[in-house]
Amino acid sequence: MSEPMSEPTGGPMSGPMSADLTAPLTAAIAEAEKLIATAGVGRTEQEVLEGYAYLAGLIRSGLQMAFDRDPDRPVLINAVHQYARAGLDNPDALYFHAYLDDARTYVLRGVRGSTADLSFQILSGGYRSDGVPESLAAFDDRELELGDDGSFELRLDPPPAGARTLIVREVYNDWQAEQRGRLWLEVPEVLGRPARPPDAAVTARRYEVAARLLTGSVRTWFAFPQFFQNREPANTLTPPRPTPGGLASQRSSIGHYQLEPDQALVVTVPECAQCAYQGIQIGSDWYISTDYESHQTSLTKAQAQTDPDGRIRFVISERNPGLANWLETTGHRTGPIMLRWQRLERDLGPDDGPQVRLLPLEDVRGALPYYRPISPADFAARISARQRAVARRMLS
Numbered sequence: 001m002s003e004p005m006s007e008p009t010g011g012p013m014s015g016p017m018s019a020d021l022t023a024p025l026t027a028a029i030a031e032a033e034k035l036i037a038t039a040g041v042g043r044t045e046q047e048v049l050e051g052y053a054y055l056a057g058l059i060r061s062g063l064q065m066a067f068d069r070d071p072d073r074p075v076l077i078n079a080v081h082q083y084a085r086a087g088l089d090n091p092d093a094l095y096f097h098a099y100l101d102d103a104r105t106y107v108l109r110g111v112r113g114s115t116a117d118l119s120f121q122i123l124s125g126g127y128r129s130d131g132v133p134e135s136l137a138a139f140d141d142r143e144l145e146l147g148d149d150g151s152f153e154l155r156l157d158p159p160p161a162g163a164r165t166l167i168v169r170e171v172y173n174d175w176q177a178e179q180r181g182r183l184w185l186e187v188p189e190v191l192g193r194p195a196r197p198p199d200a201a202v203t204a205r206r207y208e209v210a211a212r213l214l215t216g217s218v219r220t221w222f223a224f225p226q227f228f229q230n231r232e233p234a235n236t237l238t239p240p241r242p243t244p245g246g247l248a249s250q251r252s253s254i255g256h257y258q259l260e261p262d263q264a265l266v267v268t269v270p271e272c273a274q275c276a277y278q279g280i281q282i283g284s285d286w287y288i289s290t291d292y293e294s295h296q297t298s299l300t301k302a303q304a305q306t307d308p309d310g311r312i313r314f315v316i317s318e319r320n321p322g323l324a325n326w327l328e329t330t331g332h333r334t335g336p337i338m339l340r341w342q343r344l345e346r347d348l349g350p351d352d353g354p355q356v357r358l359l360p361l362e363d364v365r366g367a368l369p370y371y372r373p374i375s376p377a378d379f380a381a382r383i384s385a386r387q388r389a390v391a392r393r394m395l396s
Helices: 019-037 045-067 200-227 361-367 376-393
Strands: 093-099 106-111 117-123 135-140 151-156 165-171 182-186 250-258 263-270 275-284 298-300 311-317 326-328 334-344 355-360
Touching (some): 019 045, 019 200, 106 165, 263 334, 263 361, 355 361
Antiparallel strands (some): 093 165, 106 182, 117 135, 117 165, 250 334, 263 311, 263 355, 275 298, 275 334
């Protein structure tokens, strides 16, 4: 979702300033709406309305990423969250993005929180409809020198050649216990200088960039399922493998579900003791997370029940099977599935990956070797805990 943006300089624009400044974005919104309307995703009224909410989030993110960028005062932009979903966003992650110029020096300072993973990645650009950008560097906080209070300083002096984007991911395994840290980014050579005054040419350029970010994001995330998950048969999952364009210590398994209301998909995976974070999520065909705040559409190993044999058994279905590890499809007959392992201490093989079984929903109880029902009141308590946890970490 990123695009390098130069900052033009100059005097006043010729002629009166008017709605012409916003014309590129207005046109892009209309184009993006047509793309959403003709995507073939909205088979129900619910999915159509979710598509318009998805579009609103992309408009919001594009404006934020275009207008929050100042090469002299870089900031870490939180442009993906529960109100602006994109790219099968991980419900367990906080995402931060900053534009880079490989000719400048940057200092990233922070205080490490208690989240399961804090990772950094430097990319050659943004994600595109024809593929992923080159990953120039990828590491986590194990490569940083942390002070007694968790403080650290990372100097990019300069960033790798060709660097255009910094991505920081802070990932929760236990939503209740873990706390996020603090991060900020500086360009030392320009500290102390006042911000430049408003400039009409810069403002016009930002509207143009926001427009391209919007239509580019719609096309990019429509293309991604064709690259990866849709190459697999429905109701199957791949063995763990490096995430394309992802982190060195991350592995993922992808697939997509296709379920009738009276069917369930049982996904069984060993609990991994050699990683700080392990999670599963399902989403919608807009290639975004579904409501993970008031529904259980994702689970980490800390949130899930592990059976006595060391395996976690998730049940994906529309109707409630009465289990703690139920993943709700929330009215979607089809959608993506993704499992992630992060901050790994060893590589993973096929035996670490998921096994999948499609069943009639009424047969789930008998198919599980350790059937442990959960009451409606206890499940509601799990949802309450999710809502409180999301509210505590919300940055939008």
